[in-house]
Amino acid sequence: MKRTTLSLIAGTTALAAVTGFAAITAPSASGSGAAKPAARLPVEQTRLLCPEPSTSDIADTTYTSFTPLAQGTDGGGKAQLVAAGEQSADASGSSQSGKSGKDGKSGKSTKKSDAPTVTPKAPGTPVTGDGSGSDTPALIGTATGRFAPGWTVQETTQVAAGTGRGLLGTNCTAPDTEFWFPGASTAGTRTDYVHLTNPDDSAAVVDIELYGKDGNLKSVVGEGITVQPHSTEPVLLSTLAAAKENDLTVHVSVRSGRVAAAVLALDDKLGGDWLPASTDPASSLVLPGIPKDATDVRLIAFAPGDADADLKVHLASPSGQITPAGNETLHVKGGMTTAVDLGPLTRGEAGSLVLSAGDSPVPVVAALRVVRGKGDKQESAFIPATAPVGTRASVADNSAKGSTLALTAVGGSATVKVTASAGSEGGTAATKKYTIKGGTTQNVEAPVPNNLKGTYALTVEPLSGGPVHAARILQTTMEGVPAFTVQTLPDDRGTVAVPQADEDLSVLLKK
Missing domain, CATH: 2.60.290.11 (TM1070-like)
Structure with missing residues (x-):
């Protein structure tokens, strides 16, 4: 046997020993070599990011961490939430703060003193932690091992008075590279922020685009926003464009790195809440969970790109799908935000809005602003289009x-x-x-x-x-x-x- 052959065999054996080398073998045409379905295994790590809950000094916030029971996980792992700016590169919680923002000034990631303690002991049982006032920081969460599959964290805030008063809630979200938020506003009665949180060891560079009824609100201020590692950056939407628009779609795209993004929408008269991102653009969408006593429902939709979208509008009620009188269809111009008032749509019954494609399907994103109450006793919340439950x-x-x-x-x-x-x-x-x-x-x-x-x-x-x-x-x-x-x-x-x-x-x- 030639020396080169022996060397190759020796090298191959060493590689297999060191790396556990494996290859996915191609299936044969029939019989025993046929490809087997991919196994579904529990994830081993989950990252979640919770935005700064409030700018109010009288805010009271509760965080609830929960992992459902799951099969196939080992007995190890943990779940923890640490303040943005305190997390080290190895997620140990040791101090590592950074500057944030385009201008190099220190961002609000420096809020550390009032970070809540939320440490679950086992899956299947939720654990809570509390924060108060405007100093509660954004949180960066990591769950590993048996705590990772299906880990969820709810952030719920009560604000008794002032702009945005009411009950504000959001699921802490995973980092990603693109987000759509139909339903934001720069109107005089609104104070909307988009919160950007970076969980990683390197800086993220983010672009924020605003689309109103006439298209893109041109602005260079929203380009190239730097979010430093393990930090958060709240961006006031009214600083990105001078126009006062009642209905906007916010597009967050990440040039490098990844972030979690959420919009905090505060109204002088209608209270406030978090506006989560819509599901990915699609030609058919479902917006579930309209309260049965809603006094006003407003639909905001946006079609990315140049093509117009024509949508059929239905309300899925307890007895079946109903077509709202006068709002049977919705025409959405490409690149422009369209909004329509649907009024007291549910009329005392449970309901979800269903948008389906017309003859020429065009992907859209959408959200609802829902109002309960009357007069000066009104409160609002948002329902984005969402994906189905899937497995769990x-x-x-x-x-x-x-x-x-x-x-x-x-x-x-x-x-x-x-x-x-x-x-x-x-x-x-x-x-x-x-x-x-x-x-x-x-x-x-x-x-x-x-x-x-x-x-x-x-x-x-x-x-x-x-x-x-x-x-x-x-x-x-x-x-x-x-x-x-x-x-x-x-x-x-x-x-x-x-x-x-x-x-x-x-x-x-x-x-």
Whole structure:
């Protein structure tokens, strides 16, 4: 045998020993060599980012961390939230602060003193932490091992008075590279911020574009915003454009790195809430969980690109899909934001808005601004278009009386399982199954943990039938104001497809 052949074999053996070398083998045409379906395994790490909750000195914020029980995880891991600016490169929580913003001035990531302590001990039971005032910082969260699959963190804030007063809630979100926010505003009564949080070790560079009724609001101020590592940057939308627009679509795109983004929308008269990002542009969208006592519903839609979109508008009610009188269709011009008032759309019943494509499908993004109450006792919240539940989704910070779960089956009928976790301070889990008729929305009587103490989480798992969209409505009364907030439940991405791989050292011998 030639020396070169021996050397190659020796090198191959060493490589396999050091790296555990594996190759995905190509399937044969038939029989035993056919490709096997990719296995779905629990994720091993999840990152979530919670924006600064409020600019109000009288704000009270609760954070609720929850991981649903999952099979296939080991006994290790942890979940932790640390203040932006305090997280080190290895996520250990040691100090590593940085400057943020285009101008190099220190950003609000320096808020560290009032960071809440939220450290769960085991999956299946939520744990809470509190913050107060305007010094509560943005939080960067990491869950590993058994805490990672399906990890969710809810940020809920109560503000008793002032601009944006009311109940504000948001699911802390994963970092990404692009976000769409239809429903923002630079009107005189609104104070809207887009919060950008960077969890990584290198700076992120972000562009923010605003689109109004006549198209792009040209501005160079929103270009090339630098968000330093492990920091957050709130950007006031009115500083990006001089125009006063009632209805805007905000487009956040990341040139380098990644961020989490959310819009804080504060109104002088209608309270305030978080505006989450719409799901990716699509020709058909579902906006679930309109409160049955909504006094006004406003639809905001945007079509990226130059093509116009014509959408059919339906309300999925408990009895089936209804076409709103006078608003049967919506025409959205390409590159422009379109808004329409739908009035008291639900009229005392559960409802979700369904947008479907016309003859020529064009992708759009959309959101609803929903108002409850009358006169000076009004409060508002936002419902973005959202993806279906998929395999599983969870939402935390539920109470025995103040939570409503809305389930929508747009296509065929569907059966789902809903699990109420143990309570944060005591109680045992409970489960119910529901069948949702196709084309309807049902506000179901969600299960409540036995002997509940504290708050709990709800986990929704479709069992059979068509896709299911879901939303949770939190409600309370503050100084006579019907305060509320709505969170949608897209798939929690707790598992990942892993294709089968086999050792095949012959790939190293092929020319």
